[in-house]
Amino acid sequence: MKRVLFDARALEHPQPLEQGVRHLAQMDHESYLHMIHRKNPLPLLQMAQERGYQTLSQQDDEGVWHILITKNPNIRLKELPDV
Template sequence: MILLDTREFDHPIPLEMATSAFKKLSGDEVIHMIHRREPIPLFEIILKNGGRYHRVMERDNLWHIYITRSSTVVLEHTDV
């Protein structure tokens, strides 16, 4: 699992970090992104480029987003 903790960064740095990591994903790799916002533009990029994601809001202003290209990885069971 690739951890991206982007809580300390302002837009557009978290989006750039996540898209860069997403481009390099292969096989069953998963990105675990921690963000203080729900990154809706990122979700659109992931879906347009053949990826999948699962998001979990731990509490206000703390999101965990799991991203993969794999069709077999079960992201829904990835809990915080």
């Protein structure tokens, strides 16, 4: 399983959404996007879900959001070491 790390914390709107969409378009079934963000990117999550991607977003103890997205329906996002 290949992790594609994308740290969007320093980016201004709409760059996280635009770059997130680009990452999703390039992903295959053996990879997943791990996006780190200061907010929960609801538009990106909704867009991904509408296109059949699995998504998981969790906020850590420091208030940082970790978003995992994959095309592969067999990957259990909650079991990945990044969560």
